[in-house]
Amino acid sequence: MKTFLTTTIGRLRLSAFLEGFSLLILMFIAVPLKYGFDRPALVQSMGPIHGALFLLFIFSALRVGVEQRWKFRQTTWKVLLACFIPFGTFYIDYTLLRKLHAEEQAAG
Template identity: 70%
Template sequence: MKSLLTTPIGRLRLICYLEGISLLLLVFVAAPLKYGMDNPAFTKILGPVHGMLFLLFMFNTLSVGVEYNWKFRETTWKVILACFIPFGTFYIDKKILSKL
């Protein structure tokens, strides 16, 4: 657990989890509440939080990619693409980030 906070890959993995959870909450909880029950309160709270985590994830991914000399065509684009797909960040963490 300590390595999640002390290494760049560890911080990326932590942000990866947080961004993935916020995306799932936004897509599967907040959006149905907003459009199905006409209750936009949760999206007003979670939307900006997810946006901040998304940007943090993108900047951190690019930073780690440069620091670890990732080739964009082999690794970086896969990690970036994962944040657009629900459950994608968890898959990338298991398949790529946990092995670095």
């Protein structure tokens, strides 16, 4: 868990997880509570949290892209696109970021 906080790609992976998890809470808990049981409080609190995590992921992806010198057409656009597709952050973490994180750890 420590590597998620000490490496740039680790922090990106952590922000991807948090953004995806906040979307899960919003879509499968908060929205049904709002429309099924007339309790909008969780949507009112989770909406801004998810929005902030969404922006954190975008800025983290751009920062890592610049620091790692990713070519925009090869890597950066895939990572940025992931946050616009529901649960795409989980997919991009599994298919791309995990491998890049392992390479970053091996390099030192």
